[in-house]
Amino acid sequence: MPSAKTIVSTAASVAASAMVIRSIARELVPHELKLFVLMNIRGLFESFSSEITLIIDQFDGLASNQIYRAADIYLGNKISPSTKMFRVSMPEKENKMSISMAKNQEIVDHFDGVKLKWKQVTRQVESTQYVSYTGQSTKMQSEIRYFNLTFHKQHKDKVLNSYFPYILRKSKSAQEENKTLKLYSLNQDHARRFGLDSWHWITFNHPATFDTLAMEAELKKMIIEDLERFVKRKDYYRRVGKAWKRGYLLYGPPGTGKSSLIAAMSNYLNFDIYDLELSAVHSNSELRRVLLSTGNRSILVVEDIDCSLELEDRQAQPTTVNVLKPLRTMQVQPTAYDNKKLSFSKNPCDLFFFVSFVIQVTLSGLLNFLDGLWSSCGDERIIVFTTNHKDRLDPAVLRPGRMDVHIYMSYCTPCGFDSLAANYLGITDHPLIYEIKEIMQNVRVTPADVGEQLLKNEDPEIALKGLLEFLNAKLIEGCESQAS
Numbered sequence: 001m002p003s004a005k006t007i008v009s010t011a012a013s014v015a016a017s018a019m020v021i022r023s024i025a026r027e028l029v030p031h032e033l034k035l036f037v038l039m040n041i042r043g044l045f046e047s048f049s050s051e052i053t054l055i056i057d058q059f060d061g062l063a064s065n066q067i068y069r070a071a072d073i074y075l076g077n078k079i080s081p082s083t084k085m086f087r088v089s090m091p092e093k094e095n096k097m098s099i100s101m102a103k104n105q106e107i108v109d110h111f112d113g114v115k116l117k118w119k120q121v122t123r124q125v126e127s128t129q130y131v132s133y134t135g136q137s138t139k140m141q142s143e144i145r146y147f148n149l150t151f152h153k154q155h156k157d158k159v160l161n162s163y164f165p166y167i168l169r170k171s172k173s174a175q176e177e178n179k180t181l182k183l184y185s186l187n188q189d190h191a192r193r194f195g196l197d198s199w200h201w202i203t204f205n206h207p208a209t210f211d212t213l214a215m216e217a218e219l220k221k222m223i224i225e226d227l228e229r230f231v232k233r234k235d236y237y238r239r240v241g242k243a244w245k246r247g248y249l250l251y252g253p254p255g256t257g258k259s260s261l262i263a264a265m266s267n268y269l270n271f272d273i274y275d276l277e278l279s280a281v282h283s284n285s286e287l288r289r290v291l292l293s294t295g296n297r298s299i300l301v302v303e304d305i306d307c308s309l310e311l312e313d314r315q316a317q318p319t320t321v322n323v324l325k326p327l328r329t330m331q332v333q334p335t336a337y338d339n340k341k342l343s344f345s346k347n348p349c350d351l352f353f354f355v356s357f358v359i360q361v362t363l364s365g366l367l368n369f370l371d372g373l374w375s376s377c378g379d380e381r382i383i384v385f386t387t388n389h390k391d392r393l394d395p396a397v398l399r400p401g402r403m404d405v406h407i408y409m410s411y412c413t414p415c416g417f418d419s420l421a422a423n424y425l426g427i428t429d430h431p432l433i434y435e436i437k438e439i440m441q442n443v444r445v446t447p448a449d450v451g452e453q454l455l456k457n458e459d460p461e462i463a464l465k466g467l468l469e470f471l472n473a474k475l476i477e478g479c480e481s482q483a484s
């Protein structure tokens with residue numbers, strides 16, 4: 001019979017060994033991992049067993065354990081057809097299911113010659129909650145989840161230094177693949193009134209891709225390569241001291257695919273879209289706040305930037321031009337005054353009334369933020385401005401280095417038409433196609449116009465004839481207007 005003293009000293013040495021193992025494990029975890037991995041190892045190190053078991057809790061205190069989360073995703077992809085039980089979930093607003101291990105299920109994984117046994121374990125725990133003012137206590141039941149990971153102890157280093165980083169990488173790319181794209185828009189009034197987040201989102205399910213876009217093949221290739229280069233260049237941007245962002249200015253007539261190109265970029269990169277409507281923002285500081293609350297790996301879009309910029313050109317009368325021009329006002333949206341906007345006389349009282357409504361975001365406010373602070377508070381950002389009138393933009397927007405790539409979205413070209421014919425009608429060759437391309441060189445039609453004609457009939461022959469008639473009518477119209 002062991003004495004009480006022996007039992008106490010054995011327990012103490014077991015506890016000490018556990019602490020040593022824990023601190024060794026901490027030392028072995030690579031630095032990067034340490035920053036965000038909250039791994040709780042409680043090694044059950046049986047002296048005579050060749051196996052070691054790591055326990056990976058779902059939570060470390062109140063914070064979630066990223067190793068647990070990563071393993072949950074990783075193992076969800078490992079579930080085989082023979083698995084008898086697994087968990088399936090689909091969070092609200094998402095349109096994809098996620099699969100993970102069910103409780104007490106086991107999965108065997110192999111990594112670099114090492115056999116790893118995973119077991120999902122759940123335990124019911126009872127906690128006591130006190131109701132403060134009565135002093136009464138109630139018992140609460142909750143469930144604690146963790147994984148047991150068992151493997152031969154000689155592979156401990158490999159598991160900590162290679163297997164876990166591998167799981168983190170795999171789960172990250174699985175998350176990216178399954179990610180539901182989001183389209184964020186501003187809901188400022190609501191946010192102001194209820195103190196809520198300014199952005200609200202809906203699932204972004206736009207079907208446009210680079211395959212469906214009608215544009216010159218060379219230009220399309222250039223854009224894809226530019227995007228690919230951009231996302232790979234994290235270190236490069238850091239090295240040259242530039243914020244990891246890229247600005248695109250898309251310009252061209254309505255219906256030439258500017259918004260469709262943004263959707264294609266978002267689908268290609270798996271980036272969410274933040275649709276920034278400047279009329280919903282009333283000051284530079286508010287603008288800064290909403291921009292700071294956008295996420296990384298996203299596309300910030302300001303559509304029709306010329307309309308936000310050049311109110312004075314479109315509607316202004318001399319008095320207001322003088323007041324507004326020095327302010328470089330981007331947006332004037334006095335809602336209550338909307339219809340009367342700038343229609344007042346030159347009466348100084350009216351002017352005062354108007355100016356008091358001018359709650360503005362200035363162009364320099366936006367550009368300064370995008371150029372300056374942005375670098376320190378976001379990574380992998382794409383900024384897209386669209387306009388129908390590039391010539392009306394303030395030179396500050398066009399300054400070299402501000403919008404890195406200027407893309408002209410043109411009227412439909414013969415090459416663009418090939419994409420539309422393939423997408424809308426599923427054809428790559430037809431005698432009428434040549435005729436259509438011929439006329440297209442002399443008529444200005446947008447891809448939106450062409451698409452609308454092609455949608456009219458499923459039969460390619462009828463649809464193409466319809467388009468030909470439409471083009472001929474446009475051609476005649478053009479000749480007549482030139483003659484007159």
Ligand SMILES: Nc1ncnc2c1ncn2[C@@H]1O[C@H](COP(=O)(O)OP(=O)(O)OP(=O)(O)O)[C@@H](O)[C@H]1O
Binds near residue numbers: 387
């Ligand atoms: N280049 C294109 N390739 C394929 N489809 C296009 C293209 N351009 C326009 N379309 C079709 O026309 C519709 C309108 O196009 P889109 O909204 O992208 O044009 P836009 O240039 O953004 O116009 P606006 O200047 O009015 O905002 C799209 O939904 C799409 O079906």
Ligand SMILES: [Mg+2]
Binds near residue numbers: 258303
């Ligand atoms: Mg558009």
